Amino acid sequence: MNTMAKVEHTEHHGPAAGLTRWLYTTNHKDIGTLYLWFSFAMFLTGGCMALMIRAELFQPGLQLIQPEFFNQMTTMHGLIMVFGAVMPAFVGLANWMLPMMVGAPDMALPRMNNWSFWILPFAFAMMLSTLFMEGGAPNFGWTFYAPLSTTYAPPSVTYFIFAVHMMGISSIMGAINIIATILNMRAPGMTMMKLPLFVWTWLITAFLLIAVMPVLAGVVTMMLMDIHFGTSFFNAAGGGDPVLFQHIFWFFGHPEVYIMILPAFGIVSEIIPTFARKRLFGYSSMVYATSSIAFLSFIVWVHHMFTVGLPLMGELFFMYATMLIAVPTGVKVFNWVATMFRGSMTFETPMLFAIAFVVLFTIGGFSGLMLAIAPADFQYHDTYFVVAHFHYVLVPGAVFAIMAGVYYWLPKWTGHYYPETMGKVHFWCSFIGVNLTFFPMHFIGLAGMPRRIPDYALQFADFNMVASIGAFIFGFSQLIFLVLIIKTIRGGSPATSEVWDEPHGLEWTIPSPAPYHTFSTPPEVK
Amino acid sequence: MKPVKSAQQKNRSMVRTLILSCVLMFGFGFALVPLYDVFCRITGLNGKVLNTGPNAPTGSDKNRTIRVQMIAVNNESMPWEFRALSPMVTVYPGESKQAAYLAHNPTSEKMVAQAIPSVSPSEAAQYLHKVNCFCFDRQPLDSLETREMPLLFVIDPELPTYISTITLSYTLFDITSTKAAESDLLSKSAQPNSTGRNTL
Numbered sequence: 001m002n003t004m005a006k007v008e009h010t011e012h013h014g015p016a017a018g019l020t021r022w023l024y025t026t027n028h029k030d031i032g033t034l035y036l037w038f039s040f041a042m043f044l045t046g047g048c049m050a051l052m053i054r055a056e057l058f059q060p061g062l063q064l065i066q067p068e069f070f071n072q073m074t075t076m077h078g079l080i081m082v083f084g085a086v087m088p089a090f091v092g093l094a095n096w097m098l099p100m101m102v103g104a105p106d107m108a109l110p111r112m113n114n115w116s117f118w119i120l121p122f123a124f125a126m127m128l129s130t131l132f133m134e135g136g137a138p139n140f141g142w143t144f145y146a147p148l149s150t151t152y153a154p155p156s157v158t159y160f161i162f163a164v165h166m167m168g169i170s171s172i173m174g175a176i177n178i179i180a181t182i183l184n185m186r187a188p189g190m191t192m193m194k195l196p197l198f199v200w201t202w203l204i205t206a207f208l209l210i211a212v213m214p215v216l217a218g219v220v221t222m223m224l225m226d227i228h229f230g231t232s233f234f235n236a237a238g239g240g241d242p243v244l245f246q247h248i249f250w251f252f253g254h255p256e257v258y259i260m261i262l263p264a265f266g267i268v269s270e271i272i273p274t275f276a277r278k279r280l281f282g283y284s285s286m287v288y289a290t291s292s293i294a295f296l297s298f299i300v301w302v303h304h305m306f307t308v309g310l311p312l313m314g315e316l317f318f319m320y321a322t323m324l325i326a327v328p329t330g331v332k333v334f335n336w337v338a339t340m341f342r343g344s345m346t347f348e349t350p351m352l353f354a355i356a357f358v359v360l361f362t363i364g365g366f367s368g369l370m371l372a373i374a375p376a377d378f379q380y381h382d383t384y385f386v387v388a389h390f391h392y393v394l395v396p397g398a399v400f401a402i403m404a405g406v407y408y409w410l411p412k413w414t415g416h417y418y419p420e421t422m423g424k425v426h427f428w429c430s431f432i433g434v435n436l437t438f439f440p441m442h443f444i445g446l447a448g449m450p451r452r453i454p455d456y457a458l459q460f461a462d463f464n465m466v467a468s469i470g471a472f473i474f475g476f477s478q479l480i481f482l483v484l485i486i487k488t489i490r491g492g493s494p495a496t497s498e499v500w501d502e503p504h505g506l507e508w509t510i511p512s513p514a515p516y517h518t519f520s521t522p523p524e525v526k
Numbered sequence: 527m528k529p530v531k532s533a534q535q536k537n538r539s540m541v542r543t544l545i546l547s548c549v550l551m552f553g554f555g556f557a558l559v560p561l562y563d564v565f566c567r568i569t570g571l572n573g574k575v576l577n578t579g580p581n582a583p584t585g586s587d588k589n590r591t592i593r594v595q596m597i598a599v600n601n602e603s604m605p606w607e608f609r610a611l612s613p614m615v616t617v618y619p620g621e622s623k624q625a626a627y628l629a630h631n632p633t634s635e636k637m638v639a640q641a642i643p644s645v646s647p648s649e650a651a652q653y654l655h656k657v658n659c660f661c662f663d664r665q666p667l668d669s670l671e672t673r674e675m676p677l678l679f680v681i682d683p684e685l686p687t688y689i690s691t692i693t694l695s696y697t698l699f700d701i702t703s704t705k706a707a708e709s710d711l712l713s714k715s716a717q718p719n720s721t722g723r724n725t726l
Contacts, residue, residue, distance in 0.1 A: 108537045151602075176544045184536045214548045218555025233559060236642050237601065237699035244562050248555060311569075311648060 014516050023118075026110035027516060028095045029413075034117050035092025036406070040482070042084030042124065043399075047475050049077040054437075054471035057464050060456050070454035071139035072131065078142025079160075082260065083167045084124050086394065089402045090263040091116075091174045094202050097409065098178060100507040100514065101196045103187025103523045108180035116173035123166035130156035141452060143253065146234035146245040150226045157227065161220045168217045175209035178202055187506070189525035193284065196505050200287050201266030204294045208255045208262075211298075216252040219245065243308050250301035258297045261361075261393060262290060264401030265332060268354045271408050272336050274503040275351035276343025282335040289328035289335075296325045306377045315374040322372035326365065333362055346501075349423030353404035356396055356431055364392030367442065382452075385445025391438045395474075400430070403481065410485070411499045415513030416492030422484050429477030436470025569652075586620030587683040590690070594681070597695040598627060604700045606631055606639060606667070611674065619683040622657065627675045627696065631667035638666045638707035641675075641696040650692045653682035661696060666710040 015021050015030065025031060053073050056064050065073070095113065099106055107113045130137040135154035138144065149157060182195070182203045195203075222233040222245075232238025234245045265286075273280045280286065302310065302318040310318075336358050345351070367389040371380055380386060411417050440463035445451075449460045456464065495512040506525070510518050594617060596610035607630040617623045631637055641661040645651040656662075660675035667673060681692070701707050 108533075109541065172548055176541055179544060180537045180540045184533055184540060210544055210547055211551055214551035215555040215558075218552050222556070222559075236697065237640060237701060238704075239642075241562070244559065247562060248558050251555075251558070309646070309648060 024114070026106070026114050028099050028107045028110070028113065029514065029516065031107075031113050031117050032092045032094075032096030033413075035088050035095055035120075038117070038120060039085050039087075039089035039092060042080050042088070044478065044482075045128070046077050046080035046085055047478065049073045049080070051471060051475050053077065054468040056454055057456070058468040059465070060458055060461050062455055065454070067454045068136060068139060071141075071452065072137040074452050075138045075141055075144075076127075076131070079127065079138075080124070081394070082142060082256070083164075084120075084127075086260045086398050086402070087171060088120060090202075090205070090260075090398075091171075091178075093198075093263070093267070093402070093405050093409075094174075094178055096413065097507060098181055098199055098202065099185070100510065100518055101199050101505055102182060102185060102190055103506050103519050103525060104181060104185035105517065105520050105522075107177050108185050109177045112173050113177050116170045116177065119166050119170040119173075123163045123170065126159050126166070127163040130154075130159050133159070143249060144223075145249070146223060146226070146242050150223050150234055153227070158224065161224050164220045165217055168213045171209050172213050175206035175213070178206040179210070182206075187519065187522040187525050193287070194525065196266075197269035197280065197283070197286055197290075198263065198266035201262040201269075201290050204290050205259050205262045208259050208294055208297065212252045212255040212259075215248065216256075219248045219252065222248075243305070246305045246308065247301070250304045251298075253304065254301040255294075255297040257390075257393075258293060260398050262294070264357065264361075264398045265290065267401045267405040267408070268336065268357050269332075270505070271350050271354040271404055272339050272358075274408075274500050275348060275354075276340045276345050277501060278339055278343045279504070280335070281338035281341075282331070285331055286335055289331040292328040293325060296321065296328070300325065303372055303374075303377075306374050307381045319372055319374040323369060326369055329365055333358060333365075348407075348500075349418070349420065349427055350404045350408035352424065352427045352431075353400045353407065356427070357400045357404065360396035360400070360434070361393055364389055364394075364397055367392065379448075380445065382450055383445040384441040384449045384451055387451050388438050388441035388445055391441070395438065396431075396434050400434075403430070406485070408500075409507070410488055411495035412507060412512050412514055414489050414492075415495055416488050417495050417499075418484055418488040418492065422480060422487075426477055426480040426484060429480065430474055433470050433472075433474025433477055437467050437474055438470075440464075440466045440470075586618045588618050590687070591616050591618055592681050592685065592689070593691045594623070594625075594679075595691065595693045596625060596627070597693060599695060599697040601697050601699045604639070604698050605633055606637070606698060606700075608696075608698045617681060619681045619685055622678060622680050625677045625679070627660065627677065628672065629665065629667060629675055629698070630672040631669060634669045635702075636666065636668050636711060637700060637702045638664050638704075638710045640664050640699050640701045642699060644695045644697070646693045646695065647689065650685065650689050653685040653689075654692060654694065655680045655682060664701065664707060664710055666707070 015025070015027065022030065022034060025034075052065060053070065056062070056070055095107065098104075133154075133156045135156060137156055138149070138154065138160045140148035140153060140157075144160075182199055186195075222231070225231040226233050226235055226240075232240035234240050234242050236242065269280055269286060300318055300322045302314060303322045306315060306318070340355075347355075367385065371377055371386065371389055407418060407423055444456075444460045444463045444467075447460065449456050497511045498508050499512060500508075506519075506523060507514070509523065593614055595614045596612070598608045598610055600606065600608055607628075609628055611626040611628055615623055615625055627641075629639070643656075643659070643661050645654055656677065656679045658676065658678040660677060665673075665675065679694075702711070
């Protein structure tokens with residue numbers, strides 16, 4: 001095995017055997033693995049729900065499921081993908097990589113780390129159990145606007161509220177752990193401006209989580225009180241205001257969308273330099289751009305509610321503030337392009353996913369700019385154009401970045417190279433599937449097809465059929481990913497400790513697979 | 527090992543700070559509720575009308591007229607018949623105007639209702655002063671009873687000139703089952719009971 005001289009290799013301290021290894025583990029690599037498998041399971045669960053939605057929308061009319069169940073599917077799909085798939089996947093990557101990237105032996109608070117993971121399966125078991133309850137699962141959309149989620153909600157809404165509380169606690173504990181690790185556990189010489197960008201983006205994301213997850217907990221608590229304790233936070237008859245719900249929700253909700261994309265920026269900023277064989281262009285501008293995006297995310301939330309009846313000044317302020325976000329985001333996109341410019345590029349699977357991320361995320365960013373134009377938003381609001389926009393930033397955005405990261409670090413985790421051809425097949429199937437699914441949604445959205453409706457007018461039939469075919473291609477190609485990961489864990493050509501061609505970062509100085517304990521003595525960073 | 531210990535202390539104080547910020551942000555979520563109300567009241571956004579009686583302006587502006595449209599909405603399962611007596615009135619700014627809504631309880635039960643007003647465009651909300659309004663009180667109606675519910679308002683002459691039409695919408699909520707309505711249900715007379723808000 002290719003062991004570097006400066007790495008202390010402690011074999012006597014390996015993992016415990018059996019199931020208790022995973023239950024009681026405080027090892028950041030084990031917990032990272034748990035998070036990643038959990039999020040993959042949720043990705044497939046939420047994906048099945050998406051396929052049920054797309055199967056129903058394959059043709060106009062009601063064929064497979066009833067509208068009530070359709071609404072439950074859209075709601076659960078959104079909640080599971082946001083809180084169960086994307087967020088835990090990033091936390092899993094953070095658990096695996098952050099200590100190795102900053103030269104720490106483990107996360108700062110390993111016991112809390114164990115706890116923050118093990119809350120999640122219970123939260124989602126509770127959430128999914130609502131599907132089998134009388135009255136059905138939550139059916140009010142993942143944004144759970146009051147009074148749909150209070151006065152008109154199915155009885156299972158209380159389980160939903162407690163599930164959200166538990167997920168919130170888990171995310172907050174994860175965020176505390178990440179901040180403490182990055183600020184306190186860095187190896188000597190690892191100054192803030194030497195941190196890899198994945199670490200930087202996660203640090204900023206963790207602060208966003210600390211700031212907004214409690215607000216989400218607050219808003220669901222208010223719902224709970226309205227439903228069970230006779231308060232009227234969102235009930236107009238008692239002097240409350242349903243629009244207030246939207247304000248509080250989106251005060252959480254907008255930073256939340258950056259929580260789901262900033263770590264993706266970080267992953268892509270690690271991968272592109274490696275395969276372009278150049279240093280990242282504009283490192284410090286990347287850091288400042290990420291911080292500006294995080295700051296701006298707190299003052300744009302009202303652009304989700306342009307149509308509630310705002311005064312003109314409000315519409316203008318939030319319109320311009322939203323457009324302002326395009327500036328730091330543009331800085332990042334240009335930096336990635338400049339990194340690739342005149343690089344000696346090769347196109348291994350992680351790079352393919354990273355480039356697809358840059359291109360397709362930018363498309364999603366541009367449709368976001370279109371939605372930011374307040375007068376035009378009155379036409380786009382609650383149509384498939386919005387669905388196309390946020391799926392472009394979340395699927396080929398966040399999800400592709402997660403996949404890129406998994407391909408990039410998989411040899412480091414398992415000690416084997418993944419089968420490259422199979423990876424490329426997975427990429428191209430996903431790429432074609434994603435675009436086939438979501439690109440036509442722009443057109444049917446502009447033509448006026450409303451979202452969250454199980455049936456539609458005949459003129460939308462062709463594009464919907466295309467979208468459904470694309471969804472099934474994308475969905476089933478994820479099974480290639482699953483098989484590839486299992487194959488790579490089981491065996492494959494052994495990976496070197498560098499894995500790629502002269503990558504930068506401390507994680508490439510330790511052997512592959514990464515030993516159970518790394519950096520028990522901190523490395524020197526020059 | 528000495529450095530490990532100090533790292534632990536650093537971690538502990540950081541966890542304390544971060545948990546404290548979480549608690550503060552949780553509180554901030556709740557603080558948004560009164561903040562939102564105050565913000566709406568100061569700016570007159572969201573069509574919330576709170577000005578009543580005493581601070582109504584005097585002296586009318588005969589140079590322009592304002593159309594006031596009156597809309598009646600029943601909330602969810604509210605079975606009452608509820609409509610404005612005249613759907614639109616024309617007033618001079620500064621002139622007191624009397625209007626009325628008609629409510630009829632078609633059920634066989636005594637019921638209590640509460641009307642919630644809203645003004646559109648929302649900029650106009652702060653210029654619409656209600657001297658007296660049935661929306662200040664809970665409205666009990668016996669079975670099959672019909673009542674005319676009065677409304678006396680003044681439009682502030684300060685109303686921006688680009689606003690020529692104001693829509694005043696009342697949503698009628700059934701509050702029979704709430705605690706506040708108990709006293710109304712017990713009293714034999716159908717006189718509206720004051721909720722303690724300003725009436726003339």
